[in-house]
Amino acid sequence: MSKKKRETPSNGRYAYEGLERVIHEKARLGIVTSLAAHPDGLLFSQLKEMCSLTDGNLNRHLQVLTEAEFIEIWKHQGEGRPQTLCRLTTLGRKKLTEYVAELEKVVRDALSASEPLPKRKPGDEWSLA
Amino acid sequence: MSKKKRETPSNGRYAYEGLERVIHEKARLGIVTSLAAHPDGLLFSQLKEMCSLTDGNLNRHLQVLTEAEFIEIWKHQGEGRPQTLCRLTTLGRKKLTEYVAELEKVVRDALSASEPLPKRKPGDEWSLA
Numbered sequence: 532m533s534k535k536k537r538e539t540p541s542n543g544r545y546a547y548e549g550l551e552r553v554i555h556e557k558a559r560l561g562i563v564t565s566l567a568a569h570p571d572g573l574l575f576s577q578l579k580e581m582c583s584l585t586d587g588n589l590n591r592h593l594q595v596l597t598e599a600e601f602i603e604i605w606k607h608q609g610e611g612r613p614q615t616l617c618r619l620t621t622l623g624r625k626k627l628t629e630y631v632a633e634l635e636k637v638v639r640d641a642l643s644a645s646e647p648l649p650k651r652k653p654g655d656e657w658s659l660a
Numbered sequence: 661m662s663k664k665k666r667e668t669p670s671n672g673r674y675a676y677e678g679l680e681r682v683i684h685e686k687a688r689l690g691i692v693t694s695l696a697a698h699p700d701g702l703l704f705s706q707l708k709e710m711c712s713l714t715d716g717n718l719n720r721h722l723q724v725l726t727e728a729e730f731i732e733i734w735k736h737q738g739e740g741r742p743q744t745l746c747r748l749t750t751l752g753r754k755k756l757t758e759y760v761a762e763l764e765k766v767v768r769d770a771l772s773a774s775e776p777l778p779k780r781k782p783g784d785e786w787s788l789a
Contacts, residue, residue, distance in 0.1 A: 564766060583671065607787070
């Protein structure tokens with residue numbers, strides 16, 4: 532194998548630049564997807580349960596998403612405790628759509644490569660580090 | 661809306677627990693997917709180009725993947741500089757397969773929710789935070 536000329540790899544073929552970091556973080560991906568599924572918005576308490584997050588974590592991620600203008604936060608002071616409603620913005624929905632297109636690329640790449648590993652070692656001249 | 665009883669959210673519906681953190685990190689996702697596509701392995705220099713990573717970043721991520729036993733590193737000292745070959749392990753391939761199944765769930769969730777946002781505000785009693 533060491534003598535066989537390898538193909539030049541296409542630069543950045545697996546860099547997945549379209550995986551917007553603000554959305555890619557696992558908890559935020561859950562938040563954004565659940566908000567996309569609920570166009571009227573979700574209350575803080577609902578998001579917390581749907582995404583299995585603590586108050587602190589949810590707050591932190593909502594702040595990142597608000598700063599990126601992917602979501603908007605609405606406050607309501609009625610009877611009892613004030614309520615917080617979160618909604619995806621038009622920008623947030625656009626970014627999620629772009630993100631998902633890149634995700635589909637990852638899924639295609641991974642699935643197209645699902646043949647089993649060959650059993651052989653790379654070669655006698657190689658040693659496992 | 662404040663008077664309408666909302667449905668109880670299903671707990672953790674959007675928690676995406678199957679998104680294994682070792683693989684989910686954007687750079688490592690690229691590394692693992694490119695290795696899945698090249699069952700014979702990839703040289704360090706090839707991975708670097710394919711994933712658009714610096715030496716330092718690639719080294720750091722390879723270490724995390726090696727510790728998780730998702731990849732194995734082979735060393736070869738021939739003529740010239742020593743070479744490093746990276747290969748996906750059977751465990752790594754299994755984990756990627758499970759990860760991609762969860763990714764497909766995210767894609768389905770996001771796509772099933774792609775109706776446009778309603779124009780109206782949540783209601784007069786709500787104020788934007």
